[in-house]
Amino acid sequence: MSRVVVTGLGAVTPLGHTVPSYWENLKAGASGLGAVTLTPTPEELTQKVVAEVKGFDPLKHFPERQQSTLDRVSQFAVVAAREAIAQAGITFDMPLSVRTATIVGTGAGGVTTQDDGFRRIYLEKRTRLFPLTIPKLMANAPASQISMACGLRGPAFVVASACASATHAIGIAFHMVRAGSVDCAVTGGAEACITFGTLRSWEAMRVMSPDVCRPFSKDRMGLILGEGAAMMVLEPLERAKARGAEILGEIVGFGMSADAADLTAPDQGGMVRAIQGAFADANLVPHDIQYVNAHGTGTAANDDTETKALHEAFGEHARKLAISSTKSMVGHALGAAGALELVATVLAVRESVAPPTVGYLGPDPSCDLDYVPNAARKMQIDVALSNSFAFGGLNAVLAVKKFA
């Protein structure tokens, strides 16, 4: 079994289109939330606030001829993958190309293409759709597009587990690299589902905040939908050392579970089993961990249940943890969320800085832990967890260790 290290990170987010801009903004407690601009008729929506990747110009990243082949979700995925691979400094020649996995999480796939297509045929009564509608909207497109753009010829597929998709994807890639079934992996998550149809669907769930996302805070009103992508390059430690790569962090554990309970209500037991699965996979005990990047959606139910799960999984040590939800700054990017959050977690461990939970107004009686309110905190972080808990009761947790 190899130790698995991160040698490249990439991100396209509501707080910047590169990892350095994203991370600096997270540490500064900036907000990526704002008015909906991506749908043609935002005035018709009840939900007025989202976290969009603002100012993203596909023509800066892809030639015009290629625009008709890429949904926004695949554009984000490829741009983030290129950044991660450039940082890793890897060229995917043979035989590495066939020994490299591309595993990407997405909750919804190419929804913009689907929404635009449906508008065209149902509303505008047009009779034909664009020829590449299907390969643009298919859920596996982000993985396919990364493999094509970057020349990765090993195992490639998309993992779909709603809000846990990216964490499941990265976890599977981690296990494949650790086991030696591949020599490298490009992995992460992508989502771009801020469309009229998707927002209407989220409105119907009655869990959206009208203005601000305040995870774990008193008076929290729910989640804010986000979008974006984050990717990373994973390699066996020996390979990274041999080529003199800069090592950004080490992935040490992955746990997953299913609640087998309610379709939408979070389940403390399922969360605890995923956290304990990550402990066991990494040979960690609770007091090894200093920071948790929480799922922290800002809904009443998640934050309350996640707090209880942290109490149960960590015991007395829960009160010593720094816990934050970066969703307070970039919204909930669903299938990309776990990857955006793992990038934040890797950098939090690397720089010994816990990013904040912004919008925090004060304690809620049911959320009684340390949520790093409103300002980043310089602190020793040796090991951190990143939690993702999906609708449908699918849970995934990754553990990251400072590389030494």
Added chain:
Amino acid sequence: MSDVASDVIAIIVKKKRVDKPTVEVSDRLEALGLESLDAVEMIFDLEEKFDIQIPYNANTSNPRTEFDTVGDVVNAVQKLVDEKKS
């Protein structure tokens, strides 16, 4: 019983989770076993049936406390229906 009341009861009957043959305006929603998703679905059905908007956020509202009884739901819907007419 008003038309609104019988329509509201017909919707709540579909959402209840206890074995009770009839639903009365005096029944408490809690006693009918309505869970959180049931409440969201009930509100959707009421909005569709009466073409009204019921402000409701699952994070800040609890229909089982805001609407203690079936009668409370009937009154709230009746109020919104009347407002719509005027």
